Amino acid sequence: MTDTTTDLAGMAERAAWPRGSGDGHEAAEVLAAARACVDPELRRAIDSLPGSLRRVARYHFGWEHADGSPAAGNAGKAIRPALVLAAVRALGGEPAVAVRAAAAVELVHNFTLLHDDVIDRDTTRRHRPTAWTVFGDADAILVGDALQALGQRLLAEDPHPGAPAAAARLARCVVELCAGQQADLALERRGPEEVTLDECLAMAEAKTGALLGCACALGALYAGGTPEEVDALDGFGREAGLAFQLIDDVIGIWGDPGHTGKPAGADLAARKKSLPVVAALASATPAATELAGLYGGPPAESEAELERAAHLVERAGGRDWAQVHAADRMSRAVGQLARAVPDPEAAGGLLALAEFVTRRTH
Template identity: 80%
Template sequence: MTDTTTDVTEHDEYDEYGEHDEHDEHAGPESPEAAEILASARLCVDPELRRAIDSLPGAMRRIARYHFGWEHADGSPAAGHAGKAIRPALVLAAVRALGGDQAMAVRAAAAVELIHNFTLLHDDVIDRDATRRHRPTAWTVFGEPDAILAGDALQALAQLLLAEDPHPGAPAAAARLASCVVELCAGQQADGALERRGPDEVTLDECLAMAEAKTGALLGCACALGALYAGAGRSEVEALDGFGREAGLAFQLIDDVIGIWGDPGHTGKPARADLAARKKSLPVVAALASGTPAAAELAELYGRPSADGDLDRMAHAVETAGGRDWALLHAGDRMSRAINQLAGAVPVPEAAGSLLALAEFVTRRTH
């Protein structure tokens, strides 16, 4: 990140929500295709999103418009951006990949984006995060009660868009999106519960399951909704869901590596941020579970306040215990699984191109 006001609180949001909005500003050279796909999805979904938000009653509308970066706190227009639209882009790309007409799936894409933003509003309250997308979070501006209520209203609005959509895929999409919300809630709950436990009381399987629920589920749901709107059969829909989930897990693994070792040349995210916060990220938990002497050292360092040089010692211990290698290998494995799932449902490589470009975009910081 180039913003010098960035603090640890702001970084956490990126880890936790797969929402590394700043990166698109720097993404051009690496992924012109993904950047084009995202810009096109934003153009496509924004009018629907704005129409939906503008249908909300006064105060709810104002909070939502602030959260999306369309207004300042005083209600004056803002040119801020509402995130990278990865989830709407996945919906639309999945529709195209399965031979559907993406113009018919704009409501579904907007619904997924509304659900994503409902969870951001609530998670910021829950995690006491003060900054999102370079601005004060909604609850710091409007108070916790109104931020909670605006989140509730966005969840309802997402379901309203689908319930009023005459598209034959809409009812199944509504059910799938509602199920996904339950999974997102469980994932966010598990995240809090895992963070409250001791570092040696958390298993890797639990952390992977949490990351899948919290990050993978909505990416998978976005792809599945695209498949439903393309009229795909059950196996294609499940394969697309699997593609999004696996790519989401790969993203989370990479993001966790960056949270320790950083990627300053690319994103500016400072190294060691997750270690300073004692986050039970996937490389850390893998290292702790390794049964090595480095694992014991890491557990000891994680259990006490940091002295000078401790953060570097922790990073070294995670690496020595194999946590970094495991995370990178596992991320690669998840991407392979994602690609396999996609290949099963979309045999023509050209048709799958946009989905692959998006998956590579969200995990590209490996390269």
């Protein structure tokens, strides 16, 4: 095990981890460096799976086509592993020590994607058919189960003194992610006027904020941080995660010119009770009443109806609320970060990633 760690440290050095240049390219550099560190660990973990599970996992990660031939690979931006490594560095540690923890977080993230896609019957992920549509529900469920186990195995086999606390924290986070997904399904089943904003914010924190917070907390644990530093970095990730979700919900209604490919109105067409919609519904305005009527009906089909719905959310104050609330969450995130990492130079990598996920920089 010691040999492997040394080897990884060497790899990380060769990958030239960026040391906080502060310019606009920083997030891209931090992400690329994290990917270069974590990818080999992730591929080694997936390659340890028995063949039939490995095949589905390699498809899900975008490394193989459905027929098993190699693919160029689009395994997502790997924000979460980058947060783990950036958090280590923010507290003065050497990112390479936490490569297994970073891979573990990414494995857990992908286990939840596989299961959520089965549960939500989502057919597309990262511009490709989801695993369950290609291999069936059983394989997608079982490979998800195996990825959770792999993530925990990486931590259990890691001799780093931060590993046991990281494993416990990641396991608690998985429970929170499951509760968040369950709450999301329960909220979607309820009528548009039976859902409160507080419930939706709590759900978004569990479903999105928890794992971003956990990623940062794991980095802090691997850097030997104090409990206060670990909690502050968890808070930073959670608040940034909420800001990300709010911006993502705004994009799901009004669109994002060219960045995500998510078409404007997609969430409205699906009658999704996203945060700006729920804020609009709670506004007690005439626009809210009309919006509730629309959301109580069948899914929108005409372009005109989608435009009308978007207009109503805006008139009821949903867009402004989401933007102000996202800014507030980002400012809370920065506050938490400053609590643990007062030196702006050291905090640079984490801040760049938070700004990247909330689409302030690209």
